[in-house]
Amino acid sequence: MLIEFGHFALVLALAFALLQVVLPVAGLWRGNFSLAQLSRPMLWAQFFWTLVAFSVLTSAFIGDDFSVKYVANNSNTELPEMFKISAVWGAHEGSLLLWALILSSWSVAVSIFSKRLPNEVLNHILIVLGIISIGFLLFLLLTSNPFERLDIIPLQGRELNPLLQDFGLIIHPPMLYMGYVGLAVPFAFVLSALVRGQLDSTWLRWSRPWTLTAWAFLTFGITLGSWWAYYELGWGGWWFWDPVENASFMPWLVATALVHSLSVSEKRGAFKHWTVLLAIAGFSLSLLGTFLVRSGILTSVHSFAADPERGLFILIFLLIVIGGSLALYAWRSTSMRSSNSFSWLSKESGLLINNILLVAAMLSVFLGTMYPLLLDSLGLGKISVGEPYFDAVFVPIMIPAVIAMAIAPFLRWKKDTVSRVGALLKNAWIGVAILFAISVYVVDNKFILLAVCLFIWIVSHSLWLLVNRMRQNSRPNLAFVGMLFAHIGIAVFLLGATVTTQLGIEKDVKMEIDQSITIKGYEFVFKGVDDFSYQNYQGHQGRIEVYQAGELMANLNPEKRQYATGMPMTEAAIDPSLYRDLYVALGESLGAGAWSLRIYYKPLIRWIWLGGLLIALGGLLAAFDRRYRLIAQRGKS
Amino acid sequence: MNMMIIMGVMLLVSLAWIVWFLKKPLADNGVDLRQSNIDLGKQKKLELQRDFDQDLIDQVQFELALDEISATLAVELEQQSVKPSNVENNILSMLAIVVLLPIFSIGMYQSLSTHKFTTITTQIVNSTPQALEQSIQALKQHLVDEPDDAKSWAVLGLSYFELNKFKESLEAYEKAYQLTPDNPKLLVEYASTLVSTSDNQFSKRSVALIKRALEIDANAPDALYLAGILAIDIQQFELAKGLWNRALSVLPKDGKDYQALAALVDELEQADKKQASGTVTAVVTVNVTIADDILATRSAEDYLMIYVKAAKGRPMPIAIEKLKLKDFKGQVVLSDLNSIMPTRPLSEHDKVLVVARLSRTGNAMTQADDIQITSAVVNVADNPTVSLELQ
Known part of the structure; x- marks a missing residue:
């Protein structure tokens, strides 16, 4: 009965999403305040019933209710409790329910924290968010119902994909979705402004903190995904230019451009067209990414055809969102005020170059991801686009x-001169030149040299910027500190990614008991393999001792697991440090106590995720800048 | 309390919520768009002044930017926004919602609901969700009372199978079969279990069960599917295609089973076309020698699996040849025809590793006593020849 309760709650959530759109539209049209103000209560009710549905599904997982098809397919009684909870979003139906819940959570946050938005503006924004909710709830109910019952109830469920039975996967999807779905907010701000025909300072100012927050979550989600792939997949890699990864990277690139573009539009009244298009593109790409991943089209074109109902719905929804918003833009673009002027050398032009390059980078990823799928689906042959393409085009x-x-x-804003910038940066550039010269002398790998130079370039400029700000006795605000964090994060990421790619060592070895191998001064001694069993899997656990200069410094225990479903899993053992990771994955038994092992030495790999965290933190700091609270406080007083 | 009462309560709560906010509208927050833009204009001027103080803009441009802020504000203030102000009684709207919300919600729920009430067996499990072993005990207890409940025997067989207790599983299925020997669904399930528990080999018994199922219902899709697998197993691809096409003719076209089976038929046809055209665009020749001391410990019935996997990326095989040791002649040629996924044939890969594995079971998953050797990275486009030595 509880399941039917959850299912009906989801139907009610849809009903309230419809009311969230219909009643305020009627109110705005008739000038009726009582109806127009209903957008918020209807949204809160939509959120409540979606939360109820989500809770019911979670309780079905915890209670092993295998009468629910989705539970039976993704959980069993042996699954540890915390993975039963994460299994809720471990497959298509549940993850879409999470999408819907996060979307309504963002909407509720907008309705509560946008106190300085005039009611009529907020109503329009909530109407747009309501329309998106309708699309998702309809998609859930019509094609991906997580509450579907089974005619014959199995006594035991299947298994959550062992790859997903991991802490990283408990938090990675919700964080990523927070970013994906968060981009719906700037999209809704833009669309509401277009509908009202008022692309004014209000929407620009108040959409920026939401954009920054969504961008920070997206960054954090992608970083978590990369970290998880590294330690869980057992290949020692952190990014594979996999289409699924690209699907999240494309909206990130556009959102990065949007964060910068919004800054110019808000402060100097330039790039408004560009900002509008980026907000539309950011959410459209996040929709495209989510749907492509979830429909399976990215892993195989045929899985798209395998469920034509879902495929058709996706196409129609994408068409409505992208086509509708672009049509609206085309209709309103003529009434938008032309951009304020700026010279070729100015902060505006710098940010414009940054935007153009980010969008070009996104298009290169888009092409590499979508072109093979397009060719395949049109029956024009198959091509494989991988790392070489992205290295050659994206980098x-x-x-x-x-x-x-x-x-x-x-x-400077609006206009600057080469001589002033040169004078300002002269000292910094002297320091940078000295560091470059030392780097050329010390580093003999051209790619690392480039990365080191870029690292020095970004960090020294960022620090110089801070010094200049301090000299002016001006207290740095959160937006400024956030920018420094994000820019230094990029530098940290760049160096980590390049060094680990260039200097990382991978050895596939056959090792007998007490045999050792030395990599970069670390001696790995193989001490054998033990059998073990756990709640829902059993397997082999290796014992590897790592010595440095004759002293034992780590015991590594890589595992090879066999889950109840028969799916094997490699669980790497890692000795982490900021300087390097030692990573061992257990291979196959080769008889007579010998095993194949894969050993990696990964210098600076932690810098990749450290960089990602700094970027995300920078975004969050900027979102909480004082000036976004200033007017609110003044308004209250 | 039945579902209708719960739904009624949920609807009443929902309607009460709407009516409450229609009767007592949320107060306007008092923020005027015009005033908001004026405030923001002032704020922008203050921020511009700060930028000027920090030398982020020069004097001339500062003044120009001040003018631009003023000009922007002037344009924004020209735009009128219509603020709804009437507070109406909304009796009609309320009535419409009271009538339409239940109709929409219940109608939508009824049209989507898939819940069906099930048999005694499922009720036992549903009413007391227990661990699998405990559920089996409950089932066994139920079967002591009702030993002729064929469906429960079949569920018991499935449960044991899930626990890898194959002997008990087959015994339970046999009981179910004795009770209802003419149930094609059960026959297919039993046959499928027999095949799964004997290393995917079809025995006389499993073949007989499939035949019997098709005698009872010549168009039973499950039986046709399994018969197709059997035909593939004995290399009768045309027969497989015929059987599966027959299954397709009775399956609903919008179902997942139809799509999956159609994809299989399509794969067979693609393979036929490739074979007919002889278009093999990539070939990896693998020579394998096995040390005498290993051969001495192995049976001629053991399996040798030779496959190619990507040098970087996911470790699943791209193309594979599996044969018994007694049938192995020292060399295997892998090409697109051996590809696991017709959509990603061998020729679409570049750098690969070649693996030779000796296995007693032939199981796709590595077993403890398997012996395996992996080659260095080779380039598929070179049509390489790889020599591997199992020692």
Whole structure:
């Protein structure tokens, strides 16, 4: 009975999403305040019933209710409790329910924290968010019902994909979805402004903190995904240019451009068209990414055809969202005020270059991800686009963006001169040149040399910026500190990614008991393999002792697990440090106590995720900048 | 309390919520768009002044930017926003909601609901959700009272199978079969279990069960599917295609089973076309030698699996050849025809590793006593020849 309760709650959530749109629209149309103000109560009710549905599904997982098809397919009695909870979003139906819940949570946050938005503006925003909710709830109920019952109830469920039975996967999807769905908020701000025909300071100012928050979550989600892939998949890699990864990276690139573009539009009244298009593109790409991943089209074109009902719904929904918003833009673009002027050398032009490069980078990823799928689906043959393409196209686009990123904060608004910038940065550049010269002398790998130079370039400029700000006796605000964090995060990430790729060592070895191998001064001694069993899996656990200069410094216990479903899993053992990771994955038994092992030495790999965290933290700091609270406080007083 | 009462309560709560806010509207927050833009204009001027103080804009441009802020504000103030102000009684709206919300919600729920009431067996499990072992005990207890409940025997067989207790599983299925020998669904399930528990080999018994199922219902999709698998197993691809096409003719076209089976038929046809055209675009020749001391410990019935996997990326095989040791002649040629996924044939990969594995079971998953060797990275485009030595 509880399941039917959850199912009906989801139907009620849809009903309230419809009311969230219909009643305020009627109120705005008729000038009826009582109806227009209903957008918030209807939204809160929609959130409540979605939360009820989500809680019911979670309780079905905890209670092992295998009469529910989704539970039976993704959980069993042996699954540890915390994975039963994360199994709720471990497959298509549940993750879409999480999408819907997070969307309504964001909407509730907007309704509560946008106290300085005039009611009529807030109503329009909530109407747009309501329309998106309708799309998702309909998609859930019509094609992906998580509450579907089974005619014959199995006594035991199947298994949550063992890859997903991991702490990283408990938090990675919700964080990523917070970012994906969060981009719906700036999208809703833009659409409401277009509908009202008032692309004014209000929407620009108040959409920025929401955009920054969504961008920070997206960054954090992607970083978590990369970290998880590294330690869980057993290949020692952190990014594979996999289409599923690209699906989250494309909206991130556009959101990064949007964060910068909004800043110019808000302060100097320039780039408004560009900002509008980026907000539309950011959410459209996040929709495209989520749907493509969840429909299976990215892993195989045929899985799209395998469920034509879902595929058709996706296409229609995407068409409505992208087509509708672009049509609205086309209709309103002529009434938008032309951009304020700026010179070729100015902060505006620096940020414009940054935007163009970020969008070009996104298009290169888009092409590499979608083109093979398009060819395949049209029956025009199959091509494989992998790392070489992205290295050749994406990286060269990003290098000038990174160089410009360090300089742009020094440029003046509207107009600057080469001589002033040169004078301002002269001392910094002397220091940078000395560090470059030392790097050329010390580093013999050209890629690492480039990364080190870029690292020095960004960090020294960021610190110089801070010094300049201090000299002016001006207290740095959170937006400024956030920018420094994010820019230094990029530098940290760049160095980590390049060094680990260039200097990482991978050894596939056959080892007998007490045999050892030395990599970069670390001696790995194989001490054998033990059998073990746990709640829902059993397997083998290796014992590897790691010595440095004759002293034992780590015991590593990589595992090879066999889950109840028969799916094997490799659980790598890692000795982490900021300087390097030692990573061992257990391979196959080769008889007579010998095993194959995969051993990695990964220098600076932690810097990749440290960089990601700094970027995300920078976004959050900027979102909480004082000026977004200032007017609110003044309003209250 | 039945579902209708729960739904009624949920609807009443929902309607009460709407009526409450219609009767007592949320107060306007008093923020005027015009005033908001004026405040923001002032704020922007203050921020511009701060930028000027920090030398982020020069004097001339500062003044120009001040003018621009003023001009922008002037344009924004020209735009009129219509603020709804009437507070109406909304009796009609309320009535419409009171009538339409239940109709919409219940109608939608009824049209989507898949809940069906099930048999005694499922009720036992549903009413007391227990661990699998405990559920089996409950089932066994139920079967002591009702030993002729064929469906429960079949569920018991499935449960044991899930616990890898194959002997008990087959015994339970046999009981179910003795009770209802003419139930094609049960026959297919029993046959499928027999095949699964004997290393995917079809025995005389399993073949007989499939035949019997098809005699009872020549168009039983499950039986046709399994018969197709059997045909594939004995290399009768045309027969498999025929059986599966027959299954397709009775399956609903919008169902998942139809799509999955159609994909299988399509794969067979694609393989036929490739074979007919002889278009093999990539070939990896693998020579394997096995040390005498290993051969001495192995049976001729053991399996040798030779496969290719990507040098970087996911470790699943791309193309594979599996044969018994007695049938192995020292060399295997892998090509697109051996590809696991017709959509990603061998020729679409570049750098790969070649693996030779000696296995007693032939199981896809590595077993403890398997012996395996992996080659260095080779380039598929070179049509390489790889020599591997199992020692």
